Amino acid sequence: MTENVPVLPAKNGGRRRTGLVVGAVVAVVVLVGALVFALTRPGAExxxxxxxxxxxxxxxxxxxxxxxxxxxxxxxxxxxxxxxxxxxxxxxxxxxxxxxxxxxxxxxxxxxxxxxxxxxxxxxxxxxxxxxxPLPLYSEKHTDVSEFVKGEQVAIPNDSTNQARALFVLEEAGLITFTGDPAVPTPDDVDTEASTVVVRPVEASQTAGLIGDPDVAGVVVNNNFATDAGFDLDGYVFADDPNSPGAxxxxxxxxxxxxxxxxxxxxxxxxxxxxxxxxxxxxxxxxxxxxxxxxxxxxxxxxxxxxxxxxxxxxx
The missing domain is CATH 3.40.190.10 (Periplasmic binding protein-like II)
Structure with a gap:
């Protein structure tokens, strides 16, 4: 936080020079007093x-x-x-x-x-x-994961700390399959042939806005963005179990x-x-x-x- 430091007025020719000197002395006294107060007054600790x-x-x-x-x-x-x-x-x-x-x-x-x-x-x-x-999967097209069809897109957050969890959500929902057993999966670990949906990574803040996109069948949205977008937080199609070891x-x-x-x-x-x-x-x-x-x-x-x-x- 910057302090308000007194500023002297600009000189106006040679008039009232004595007044400026007095003003400068007063300003210095004020500044010194403020400094002493700042140095001596007790802080929060x-x-x-x-x-x-x-x-x-x-x-x-x-x-x-x-x-x-x-x-x-x-x-x-x-x-x-x-x-x-x-x-x-x-x-x-x-x-x-x-x-x-x-x-x-x-x-x-x-x-x-x-x-x-x-x-x-x-x-x-x-x-x-x-x-x-929980990290939920929302959809305006489907009310159950069994309704998703082959090739439909699901948008997920693309940041490193949420993308892996979103992929685990889709795996737990039975919508994707991994090629191996990744500890921190990325879209490259998804077996596209064996999976129902196609993953579409986007900025986390954009996932909620894709809920009505005709090319997107579902969105995995963080709680704060779902709240900001006015989602019914209980209206998700699927969510991971926050008590599971994977969470x-x-x-x-x-x-x-x-x-x-x-x-x-x-x-x-x-x-x-x-x-x-x-x-x-x-x-x-x-x-x-x-x-x-x-x-x-x-x-x-x-x-x-x-x-x-x-x-x-x-x-x-």
């Missing part, structure tokens, strides 16, 4: 410390969601001043965590984190699970730096996230589509991350 609280900064891309305020209140009761830091893009929270600008983040699933770690050399780690949302890489997580995986304050935040009041708000905000992930401690999540990183490396 000092204020919290004086009140016997620990400051924890958590970054997310959905800062407006009501469950964060509930979580903040619960944390305050435990002596933790939880600051929710908002980011506008998915590419921002992980670098911010690495650079100690925040202490935790909660915006990504395990596959996204695995891809980040592989590409950057970071070693960020999950310390708690949050939720998982593990898509568990959303709270992540920390590797040195902080045992930090008791951070683990307390994870515990409080699973308070019934928070979870009720999370599910309500998702339109009832979110499944809360229980039964995954930090060690188990870290094992899933390690295996997912290996799978991505092997696929590349």
């Amino acid at each position: 000092e204020t919290a410390a004086s009140e016997g609280q620990t400051v924890v900064r958590l970054g997310t891309t959905d800062v407006a969601q009501p469950h964060w305020e509930i979580l903040k209140e619960l944390a305050a009761a435990e002596g933790i001043d939880l600051e929710i830091v908002g980011f506008s893009e998915y590419t921002q929270p992980n670098p911010a965590l690495t650079e100690d600008e925040i202490d935790l983040n909660a915006f990504q699933h395990i596959l996204y984190l695995a891809d980040h770690n592989n590409n950057t050399g970071d070693d960020l780690q999950p310390i708690g699970s949050t939720l998982i949302v 593990q890489p898509y568990i959303n997580i709270i992540a920390a730096r590797p040195a902080d995986v045992d930090n008791p304050d951070y683990l307390k935040i994870v515990e409080l996230y699973h308070d019934p009041k928070v979870l009720e708000s999370v599910v309500e905000s998702s339109g009832g589509t979110a499944t809360i992930v229980e039964g995954y401690d930090a060690a188990k999540l870290q094992d899933v991350l390690k295996q997912t990183e290996k799978n991505l490396q092997a696929a590349s």
Whole structure:
């Protein structure tokens, strides 16, 4: 945030020079006073410390969601001043965590984190699970997967973190077959002769808009884009089982730096996230589509991350 610095008026010939000098002195005094105040006034951490609280900064891309305020209140009761830091893009929270600008983040699933770690050399780690949302197949032409006919197109997201899952959805629905047993499938792994539908990869944000395309029989759409497009979130033809082993890489997580995986304050935040009041708000905000992930401690999540990183490396 840039501060408003006083600016002196431009000189007007030689008139009222004394006034300008006085104005300059006043401006300098104001600036010095402001600087002293900025340097001496207590920051959020000092204020919290004086009140016997620990400051924890958590970054997310959905800062407006009501469950964060509930979580903040619960944390305050435990002596933790939880600051929710908002980011506008998915590419921002992980670098911010690495650079100690925040202490935790909660915006990504395990596959996204695995891809980040592989590409950057970071070693960020999950310390708690949050939720998982099914990835549905929608259609205006069909109400059941058995109605799809040979050669019809199905649009899927083309980004690396969603494309593989979309292909697994179509395989689970019986609409495509793979040539082998890929851990992270791409369209090249689809056996076109043995499959019913033809896969059409597009930008994830464009999938919902193809629902009425005459050349497209179905679309696999992420929950946020389906919501934005006004889809009936319960009106899908098919969706994967969020509790299946194949869905593990898509568990959303709270992540920390590797040195902080045992930090008791951070683990307390994870515990409080699973308070019934928070979870009720999370599910309500998702339109009832979110499944809360229980039964995954930090060690188990870290094992899933390690295996997912290996799978991505092997696929590349």
